[in-house]
Amino acid sequence: MAYNLKVEASKPERFVGGHRLCAGCGAGVAVRGVLRALNDEDKSVSGVATSCLEVSSCLYPFTAWNDCFIHSAFENVAASVSGAEAAYNALKRKGKVKDTYKFIAFGGDGGTYDIGFQALSGAMERGHDMVYVCYDNEAYMNTGLQRSSATPKYAEVSTAPVGSKIPGKAQFKKDLTETIVAHDIPYVAQTTFMTNFKDLHEKAYKAHYTPGPAFLNVLAPCPRGWRYPPEDLMAICKLAVDTCVWPLYEVIDGEWKLTYEPKTKLPVTDYLKPQGRFSHMFKPGAEYMIEDFQKEVDKKWERLLKKCK
Amino acid sequence: MGIRERLSGNEAVAVALKQIDPDVVAAYPITPSTEVPQYFAQFVADGQVNTEFVTVESEHSAMSACITATAAGGRSATITSACGLALMWELLYVASGSRLPVTLAVVNRALSGPININNDHSDSMGARDSGWIQLYSENNQEAYDNYIMSLRIAEHKDVMLPVMTCQDGFITSHAIENIELLEDDKVKKFVGEYKPEHSLLSGERLSIGPYDTPMFYFEHQYQRARAMVDSKKVILEVSKEFGELSGRHYGLFEEYKMEDAERAIIVLNSTAGTAKAVVDELRSKGEKVGIIKLRVFRPFPMEELAKALAHVKAVAVMDKAESFSGIGGPVFGDVRSACYELKTRPHIINYIYGLGGRDVPMSDIQIVFDALKEVVKNDNPGEIYRHVGVRGV
Numbered sequence: 001m002a003y004n005l006k007v008e009a010s011k012p013e014r015f016v017g018g019h020r021l022c023a024g025c026g027a028g029v030a031v032r033g034v035l036r037a038l039n040d041e042d043k044s045v046s047g048v049a050t051s052c053l054e055v056s057s058c059l060y061p062f063t064a065w066n067d068c069f070i071h072s073a074f075e076n077v078a079a080s081v082s083g084a085e086a087a088y089n090a091l092k093r094k095g096k097v098k099d100t101y102k103f104i105a106f107g108g109d110g111g112t113y114d115i116g117f118q119a120l121s122g123a124m125e126r127g128h129d130m131v132y133v134c135y136d137n138e139a140y141m142n143t144g145l146q147r148s149s150a151t152p153k154y155a156e157v158s159t160a161p162v163g164s165k166i167p168g169k170a171q172f173k174k175d176l177t178e179t180i181v182a183h184d185i186p187y188v189a190q191t192t193f194m195t196n197f198k199d200l201h202e203k204a205y206k207a208h209y210t211p212g213p214a215f216l217n218v219l220a221p222c223p224r225g226w227r228y229p230p231e232d233l234m235a236i237c238k239l240a241v242d243t244c245v246w247p248l249y250e251v252i253d254g255e256w257k258l259t260y261e262p263k264t265k266l267p268v269t270d271y272l273k274p275q276g277r278f279s280h281m282f283k284p285g286a287e288y289m290i291e292d293f294q295k296e297v298d299k300k301w302e303r304l305l306k307k308c309k
Numbered sequence: 310m311g312i313r314e315r316l317s318g319n320e321a322v323a324v325a326l327k328q329i330d331p332d333v334v335a336a337y338p339i340t341p342s343t344e345v346p347q348y349f350a351q352f353v354a355d356g357q358v359n360t361e362f363v364t365v366e367s368e369h370s371a372m373s374a375c376i377t378a379t380a381a382g383g384r385s386a387t388i389t390s391a392c393g394l395a396l397m398w399e400l401l402y403v404a405s406g407s408r409l410p411v412t413l414a415v416v417n418r419a420l421s422g423p424i425n426i427n428n429d430h431s432d433s434m435g436a437r438d439s440g441w442i443q444l445y446s447e448n449n450q451e452a453y454d455n456y457i458m459s460l461r462i463a464e465h466k467d468v469m470l471p472v473m474t475c476q477d478g479f480i481t482s483h484a485i486e487n488i489e490l491l492e493d494d495k496v497k498k499f500v501g502e503y504k505p506e507h508s509l510l511s512g513e514r515l516s517i518g519p520y521d522t523p524m525f526y527f528e529h530q531y532q533r534a535r536a537m538v539d540s541k542k543v544i545l546e547v548s549k550e551f552g553e554l555s556g557r558h559y560g561l562f563e564e565y566k567m568e569d570a571e572r573a574i575i576v577l578n579s580t581a582g583t584a585k586a587v588v589d590e591l592r593s594k595g596e597k598v599g600i601i602k603l604r605v606f607r608p609f610p611m612e613e614l615a616k617a618l619a620h621v622k623a624v625a626v627m628d629k630a631e632s633f634s635g636i637g638g639p640v641f642g643d644v645r646s647a648c649y650e651l652k653t654r655p656h657i658i659n660y661i662y663g664l665g666g667r668d669v670p671m672s673d674i675q676i677v678f679d680a681l682k683e684v685v686k687n688d689n690p691g692e693i694y695r696h697v698g699v700r701g702v
């Protein structure tokens with residue numbers, strides 16, 4: 001059946017309101033979108049790495065999770081969910097569990113690109129039937145905006161501040177999605193929140209219902225950390241995609257496919273300008289930063305286009 | 310009558326695991342416990358168990374997988390040693406804090422650094438405050454028996470705490486001894502099914518591992534601590550039932566020739582065997598000596614131990630781990646504290662011994678009993694924090 005936002009949005013929520021995420025936070029949007037793609041009859045277990053999402057959505061004795069939820073630590077969510085999936089297989093085999101359960105791991109970029117990377121790689125390699133979702137807001141937001149390997153070059157963060165000698169983060173963002181593609185798992189995709197959420201929905205559906213491990217990297221902006229007005233979430237996401245800073249694509253069994261190609265590729269400044277974390281890049285003398293940033297985006301975009309041919 | 314076999318300590322644990330047939334085993338190799346998952350992998354490969362065997366990429370992930378598997382309603386187990394246990398540290402607290410009855414077979418080995426692959430108790434002693442019940446095993450038979458009992462203790466509704474069973478790396482893990490196994494059906498009947506009150510896959514909507522604010526965290530810690538206190542009774546009940554089944558009887562500790570003992574050594578794991586031999590020799594010469602072999606270290610059997618030591622004149626607590634506290638090892642601290650309320654207290658000294666696989670000959674135990682003789686004679690403990698078997702001391 002063709003995707004219809006109205007129909008999808010009228011389904012009972014598996015992740016409900018009342019949680020304490022900030023206004024405009026991308027994490028809650030990502031979770032709702034991913035869980036909404038589950039078939040109505042299926043149940044789910046979500047593991048969540050220690051993160052903004054975890055401390056804001058399940059504070060004893062409250063929970064925003066209408067399906068099952070488990071959190072145990074920061075760096076282990078992939079291993080943690082692989083344990084649930086293993087138990088499910090055993091209990092299903094023994095006839096002790098009748099329902100169909102789907103297994104999802106949610107981690108922020110810190111919990112995925114950095115400290116949780118080993119557990120993620122292990123779980124993907126072992127082939128558990130699970131979906132790993134990284135909600136990537138490009139810094140350690142829960143502890144107060146520290147640099148992660150997902151932070152873009154030049155972005156101002158609390159452990160890579162803009163100083164008189166060093167202009168923010170020194171390295172380009174790590175390409176985690178490609179790293180997971182290299183694990184040769186059945187489904188990998190990069191997505192974010194676009195117009196009617198079709199891209200996120202369809203990729204989440206494929207991730208849930210492709211047997212074996214799947215990985216979704218969801219750009220999930222953080223208005224406080226990125227310093228833009230919270231109501232601009234969708235606009236920022238659209239700019240990330242239209243400037244090719246965050247291309248939308250999927251890799252199915254090794255086949256690369258671009259799922260969105262901007263009609264006009266916008267200059268990176270359109271994306272950088274509205275965000276306070278990049279404001280120093282627009283000061284006199286900082287032109288080289290813009291050039292450098294643009295060059296990197298162009299290089300990666302060309303490389304991606306070749307892969308998707 | 311059980312099945313007579315000859316097995317190493319590692320094989321004994323692997324056979325126990327096969328008989329139990331848990332839902333999930335997640336493990337990572339580390340010397341000297343590696344053999345257990347190896348044997349188990351063969352049982353999986355041969356279809357002798359119905360377990361999901363998850364060959365994780367670290368011990369941290371092994372414990373993480375076991376925690377969630379248990380929360381999901383599966384019975385889960387892992388095995389490790391030394392640095393592997395250290396890497397699990399963070400999750401040990403999560404397992405007990407989430408009240409998930411994971412079982413862990415520890416094959417004791419020295420912690421790095423520098424790296425050493427041989428036996429001492431620095432690994433499990435370091436984990437003594439993690440909310441895990443700890444059972445220690447003198448030999449292969451006890452490693453097997455303790456492991457089987459550990460599930461029943463952990464999963465008891467008044468406990469719901471994880472249990473680690475410990476045995477000495479190489480000394481018992483790799484030494485082949487006679488052992489009496491229970492029949493498979495008896496083990497299966499004894500351990501029964503794992504039926505948790507709540508689980509992720511039961512159909513209910515359940516959130517586990519919340520952010521616990523200052524409003525509730527303290528109450529949850531109190532409940533966890535209370536469960537540890539209450540577990541003592543359950544350990545004794547389960548041990549009694551196991552005794553009726555197997556003919557092998559276990560308490561919180563074993564008293565060996567303690568009835569009229571004036572001098573005593575407290576020890577755990579394999580050194581108890583060596584110490585018993587020394588006791589026999591000294592007894593044949595008319596010396597009133599005995600040993601107490603601690604089986605249950607967490608919860609610590611404070612009142613029972615104080616009672617057992619009330620008539621003794623001098624005690625040496627032998628610790629196969631340093632705690633770097635400047636005042637002695639971990640077992641010593643607890644034993645000494647246990648005796649504080651006694652009307653007449655024995656003199657209590659501490660010996661650190663056998664670190665990093667240093668051999669513990671009978672002559673070392675003899676040195677300790679001789680030292681205790683001096684303590685009794687002088688009615689003075691002298692130096693309290695001592696070492697035996699280390700050169701230059």
